[in-house]
Amino acid sequence: MDEPKTRAARRAATAQRILEAAQAEFGEHGRDGTTVRAIAQRAKVDPSLVLQHYGSKNDLFALAIQMPRESSEDTVADHLSEVLDLRLGGLPPETRALVRSMLTAPEAARVMRDFLDERVANLARAGHQSELEAALTVSSILGLTIARHFLELEALKEISEDQLEETVRPWLTRRPPTP
Template sequence: MDEPTTRAAKRAATAQRILEAAQVEFGEHGLEATTVRAIAGRAGVDPSLVIQHYGSKSDLFAIAARLDGDSTGGDVSGHLFDVLGVRLSGLPPETRALVRSMLTAPEATRAMKDFLDERVRNLARTSDDADAELRAALTVSSILGLTIARHFLELDALADISESQIDTVLRPWLTAALGEDGGDG
């Protein structure tokens, strides 16, 4: 890739390097244990540039841990199976940072709660079932629990899930949680 040549391009490239370094640091150490110096060291910049670009460690965390909203595209089960597949494979750095910090940093707690509440509302809107919101909350919570158990606690039983097990165990479990019978509704 070509080196940025304009001042604005260099500034943007530096900001991006800092952001990516912050996501890794927050993901590995959480908000509280991550330092501006560690972020700067990983990004290969002076610590003052971290503050210059992002204001404070908390402001940088808010950006680094921002999760994009998911879109179901109308296929709720398919979308949730895709989400489950992502959560079983590697976690994006912003997800790792937010999950690692959500129980110790109020900023992360709020961000995760807002994100998950939105996921629950979106999922609940796809069903006319009287218990749609509860089912949605249980489904979202289960996927979060699976994410934590696999990537942070490294539960032995979740370490080597095969494609076959995803199809024969996890898909039916998720379908049952949604109150579906394998149909579209």
């Protein structure tokens, strides 16, 4: 890839590298498990540049988890499939701790509520779901996560890739009938 020539182009390229590194780090380690230093290391920049470009880790997180405003139905479906894969796969320790403690620790409840509210707003902003539909989608994924990893519901213990493709993904991404 050619190096950007102007200062503005180099700055934009650095900001994009940081954002992509943040998306990868947040995806792998969650918000609380990700550090500015880890984002900077992945982006191959000094940690001060992360803060220069994005202000704070929380501001960067809010940007990193947003879907494009002009996303297509396919983009939304792909995003939901990725989230489903993450939640049905092995949960990272920090996610497991947060979900386990969200009903007993007010701070964990606030963190989870804030995260889920952002996910609902993000889906609704994408324009293919109302806020209620987005809340139901997000709640369904949380329910699947709890049923599979904490309650170990028998029917969800050993979901095959075929079952995911034939049942779970279509159910999660289906559009309700319009009145």
